[in-house]
Amino acid sequence: FCFLYIRDEQMELYAFRDVQTLKLFELLNSVSGIGPKTALSVLDVDSVEHLMAAIFERRADLLTRASGIGKKTAERVILELKNKIKPSSVKTTAGAVSASREAEEVLVNLGYPQSRVREILEGLGPECKTAEERIRAGLRALGRGR
Known part of the structure; x- marks a missing residue:
């Protein structure tokens, strides 16, 4: 999935692995003061689900x-996008977000690559709710991948 950014006499092509990431990128890019590079840096912070939540x-x-992204810019992003994100599209709650974040920190501190850890944690089902469950499931998946 691609996004073509045209500015002055310059064209840039951005590619994404899924539609949800592309849609969030487009939403972020629509906020005044946020360009494609800043939108990409926001997408690198956490998963799309966690960012939308x-x-x-x-x-x-x-x-x-x-x-x-400073405090004022973050508040502007929230102000401009809060009504554009539907409650049905936000799958995680604050507790699930913090459990995933905690599990990610633990697994990265154990030496696993952050990109691989994120990929595995995003693929976990809803049965893994607590940080401990997510860490155990992540370790099993990472152990199989090595």
């Missing part, structure tokens, strides 16, 4: 982790 729940702390 943070915007929906008006939690600027997750957005401020991205380079180029």
